[in-house]
Amino acid sequence: MQKLENRARICLLLAAVLFLGIVVFTWRLVTHGAEWATFYGNTQIYTNGMINRGTVYDRNGVMLMQCTTNGVVYPESSTLRMATVHAVGDPKGNMSTGAINMWKGGLIGYDFLNGTYDTTKDGKKITLNIDSSANVAAYNALGSHNGVVGVFNYKTGEIMCMVNKPSFDPLGSLPADPNSSIYFNSFLQGKMTPGSTFKLVTSAAAIDYDPEISSFSFTCDGVNYYRGEKIACTHAHGTSDFERALAVSCNGAFGAISREVGAENLKKETEDCGLTSSINIDGIKTTPGTFEFPTDNDVKLSWAGIGQAKDQVNPASMMVFVGSIANGGKAVQPSMIKSSNIIKKLSGGKSLGNYLSEDTASQLKSMMKNDVKVTYGESNFPGLDIYAKSGTAEVGTADNNGWFVGFIDDPDHPYAFVVWVEGGGTGYQVGGPIIRTVLNTLIQNN
Structure with a gap:
């Protein structure tokens, strides 16, 4: 009798193992079947x-x-x-x-x-989701420069334009090495020094953590010193309040703002704005940005808040961040694959959460419009209600890299954009004409 009971237990155990194996295999078939096939x-x-x-x-x-x-x-x-x-x-x-x-x-x-x-x-x-005509417009507008142009709908998440240079002709001669840099997608996989575009994050931190920021004032002589260290600007900006400091992109002023905000608050704001996280774009994981905000060196902290030092940002993440400013602080997950889901089109794309409070986003939006009015010129963007911030990233070469990021406030075309031009110099001068061409192409086609 005891032998029968033992054999029954063994049979039950084997049946349980078999059942568990079937469950595991079925789960793996469902989740990995496409990969196997x-x-x-x-x-x-x-x-x-x-x-x-x-x-x-x-x-x-x-x-x-x-x-x-x-x-x-x-x-x-x-x-x-x-x-x-x-x-x-x-x-x-x-x-x-x-x-x-x-x-x-x-x-x-x-x-x-x-x-x-x-x-x-x-x-x-x-x-x-991409509009091939907009991609061609972006590719041509980059001209002889290498760079990145990205545009997405900050309501639905649709990536409307994604262009990288250098590029290659898939029907031409291809490198045999699968790890060749020619196959690298800088928009999704790269990270670069953000330059003054990062001042948007520093501004957000100031709004959130510095109760005295509304009364901020700084006088820039062109070459500003802090503890004997030089923090240079392109020229003397004179006296600026918080809003004007962003519009003229004063390094001295934003060095001071960074010190007032503090390393921990800058670090937290950068994380909250999604710049240190990877974004999942239909299975493609973007490269997270990396930043250092030293607590023991105010000069290095100043440069970090200006967008230099060891700051490194991914272009796609920066695009999503500026899109959240346009969207009342709400970030939307970008997507490459077009969806036929009517609910998504009506309610918007998948949320990545609130990068910013609604009040902070509203103030940043107003400041970005002031940037256009004061520095970039609304007449340079006819027909476009554009909000923007430029950046000129110093990377130790003869020519600086240019950035131009922002969005347009258009209910029918809610597009946020990022332009990065290697060796392009002043961001808005090289990036402004590129994005104007791309946005007009998108509006005409969509």
Whole structure:
């Protein structure tokens, strides 16, 4: 009798292990099935190492890439190919952020019940949020400069434009090394010295943590000294209050504001604004920014609050941050894949939370409009209700890198933007004309 009971226990234990194994396998099949099905050894969906089915379109139905058994087909225009390759990807899938690599399961038409079975053998279509005409406009506007242009809808999260230079023609000669820098997507994977664009974060910290900021005043002589250390400006700005200090981008003034706010508050504000976090964009993880706000060195703290020192920011994260200013402090998760969800279009994209309070966002918005009026010139952006902040990042080379970030207040076209131009010099002078061209193209097409 005892032997029968022991055998029964063993059988029950084996049944339990079997059941648990089935549960684990089913869970892994559901969560990793697409990854298993798109393994490169699957000759049904790969020809000569390349996906042989699926098509990628832009938001307006322009074909950007078609995978066939005879190879990958791209548009006839080489400029269009180079302007969209960082979104679409290269034939070999070396670009980790490209659609051909990131969403291959969607291209081949994988689903849980049928796997990769497809009666047409043409695969499925993926529609990206980008407007290819805006990408071409951005690519051309960058001219001979390398750089980044990104635009997204700060209500729905749709990434309308994403351009990186240097770029390459996917139909041209490709580097054999899959780790070549030519495949690097600076908009999503890069991080750069933000220069004076970071003064928006310092301003937010001042609004939140310095009760005396409304009475702030600073007199800039062009070369300002603190404890014997020089904090230089482009020229003498004279006496400025808080709002004017941002408009003229006075380093001396913002060094003083940074010291008043303090290292811990600057650190917290930077984290609250999402600049030290990675953002998940349809499975693509952006590179988090890195910052140091020393508590024992006020001079280094001053430069950190100005946007220099060891500050490093990701362009996509900066775009989302300025979008939150436009959106009453609410940050929206960016997306590359176009959604047919009507509820999302009506209620907005997925929330990343409140980066700022509504009052802080409102004050920053007003200050950014003042930037345009005082420094950048509203006449340079006809027809655009634009709010912006420029930056000139000193990186130890002969030519500084230029930034121009901001948004437009337009209910039909709620777009936030980031422009970074390597060696471009003064941010608004190089970035302003670029984003004006891109925004006008987006408004005309959408």
